Amino acid sequence: MPTEQYLNAVLLLLVSIAAVNDLATRRIPNRLLLTGLSVALVLHLLSAEPGTALLRAFSGLGLGLAVFLPFYLLRGMAAGDVKMMAVVGAFTGAALAFEIAVLTWCAGGVMAxxxxxxxxxxxxxxxxxxxxxxxxxxxxxxxxxxxxxxxxGTMPYGVAIAIGTVAVLARHYG
Known part of the structure; x- marks a missing residue:
């Protein structure tokens, strides 16, 4: 099984756990996000081209952080949501992270x-x-x-991130 399939499987598991936890507690645990980030980096290191894969992971992490950080700074989003999007980006790279962010905004807007x-x-x-x-x-x-x-009121935005992630992965790989 290629590394990309492992990345996608772990990412789907991560966003599912985060969404359920966010629904139940309105929190996305740092431990979950740190574990997810660690697994993403290890899997990128195990890929056929680890240098390129790590560059893709860090560009995705940066993009995921950059697109959601302004909403946190304006008090429109919690820090866990920003960190979750950054970790999602570490799994997918910048291009897919941006697609996920756009679909997440759409899902989040409807939910809100x-x-x-x-x-x-x-x-x-x-x-x-x-x-x-x-x-x-x-x-x-x-x-x-x-x-x-x-x-x-609060909103479990981790659910919106999960919806955006699943939709993009299903469209690209399904």
Whole structure:
């Protein structure tokens, strides 16, 4: 079995465990992510071209981190979600990590809309998004952005990352 198949199998297991844990506890354990990252790096080292494979892993890790970090900095996402996307990128490389991120954003958007409507918090959510955007636009211009009233609720974004990952892997390899 080629290394790529092992990478995909372990990645599917990782995102499944993370999604279930995120649903149950609203947390993605660092131990799970560190184990996943370690397995990804070892499998890349065991590939036919370890130098190229490691470069692909680190570029994917960097891209996964870079695309989700701004949302964490704007308080729109938890740190575990950012770290999970970085680890997913270490498995897949930058190109697939970007595809996964785009599908994750789509799945997360649908999930978020369903949750805020079901919880009756649409108005509050729109206000929070407005404050986040104001903070982004005025960043570094000395403007004071009013604090968020309160969160419109948490969402297990690990589920969205799992959906995006499974969809991309199924399309590419299924």
């Amino acid at each position: 809309l369903v949750l805020v409507v079901a919880r009756g918090r649409l108005r509050q959510t729109i206000g929070n998004i407005g404050r986040m955007l104001l903070g982004l636009v005025t960043l570094g211009h000395g403007a004071i952005v009013p604090a968020q009233d309160k969160s419109a």
